[in-house]
Amino acid sequence: MGPATMSESLIEESILSRPTYGTLKIVPGLAHYFLADASGAECVIRVVQELPRDMMEKVHILYVPTPGEAALITSLYALGAKRFEHFPTIEEAVAKLGDWLSDAKMGSQLYLAGTEGLVGQGVAKGEECGLDHTAVQCEHRGSLARRVQCVHCKTMIEDVTTQPVKCPSCDLLLLVRDHYSRRLAAFQGVCINAEDPSEEIEIKEVFK
């Protein structure tokens, strides 16, 4: 993860497996790969528009817009990157990132901006493609919604905003822990009332 410097992220200090995020800043590199969603688009615009025109040959941008949104696509396109592609889902964009990184040279830099689900999956893909963690920068923006793995049935639950959350696959009520796996890009969900299943627990909106 990037250094925990000043950032607009609202994440509170937590346990050591819980990622912290920094602020994107261009560092020297042979190629610069960006992945962002709508909440992170402005971070990409912020750093890329500072670059000299001749550097744009080294810039590659992947984007996941919110459905129906077009203005940010136009702004990102206008940056004039060598490659700019957008995809309707994080999954597809991350798969494309994998294709790009598999052809990437040594000295490539990866920049991730947006919600934790997108940033986390970008980090995991970078690691899978052999990118050193020092070559990956992350900036968290937007919702605090979490990607959660149900530890019982291993289902991945996207965009979790409540505590606890009901697993859509095995129906257990899960406590969303701060324990986080970079490889899975997910927080851990563990049954909250396993000891006494008759216990009623109020579901509250907490990850906004």
Add this chain to the structure above:
Amino acid sequence: MTIQFKDESFRGDFTYANSPSNIPRFPFPFPEDEYMYSTNIEPHHAARAGSPFENAFDVDEHYVAEMKDRALVLADDPGRCQALPHMETAGWDFLELVMVSKARDYPDLFKLTMDGDRWHWINKPLQIDDTFTFGDSSTLPCHPMEYIGRQVQGDHAILDQRDGNLWMDAGIITAQADWSLDFDIGMNFFEWHAPVPLAHELGVFQRALKFLLTLPQGQPSRRLNWTLTVNPRLDTSPENYPKWGPDRMTVTPENIGEKVHLRVELQTFWRLPRSNAILFPIRTYLMAMNEVVTQPKWGRRLHRVMRDLRPELVDYKGLSRYHPILVEWLSQFDDGAPTSPGIFPD
């Protein structure tokens, strides 16, 4: 030495029990009357004939039954045994260490014959007689870590060492005290310990990591860790929490002596020669409260430890529901007499 291997279960009807002669060799984890986290690491030297510290990999009367339970867990959830692709050499290191140690320490049970890379391994208790080429995984039925992990008591994690840290990059974990290999695989030392309360602030993990990074080959170390488990269940994984969590509701003053078990992990640390990884065996010993208190020193001490346990630890170790009943029940075995230092019974 002959060991009578028991036919017993760690699930369902829970027929697991310790023979009277097995009780005094239990690795009681409290050297003093109070407990707090510490980096309690000592050299894994042979100590006390008959104790679980006598041999590199202790084999006891529960060996065969534990290996059967492991096979059941793996059949149900293959994710309990995983290795990242760069961990194959470490798997062979692990296999070699166990085979060489067991054949040396228990020659009546295990036999290893090496003819160059051609190895012949006989495991009498499990009725295994295999020949394979060391270093060539195609000559084994599975990954070398899984092959040997199914023949040695205790869970085994293998920690890769790089960037000044240790990484949980492989393991065969079927008897864990509530942690998930499938979730934690690939994490570094601080990440996989992240959920443990208090210890980070005390600097325990920083000191432990510093020690482990310089662990030399041929000089293994050990420490004891503990928790309590209701019923003699080895598989207290988070995956199966809905199966074992309800057990905690079943403890009463009448059944506590047989239901609640002291669960002790004998953790050892071994530098591996080819991979430079660290083998981390977590060997679990279970003993019912009724069995523990047959040793008067242990009964007295356990009462004091439980009575004075920090609330954060009562919660973290999952004892909250029955902790008061347990302290009350144990008090009948504490006459206030002083206890001798160290873990061994008087």
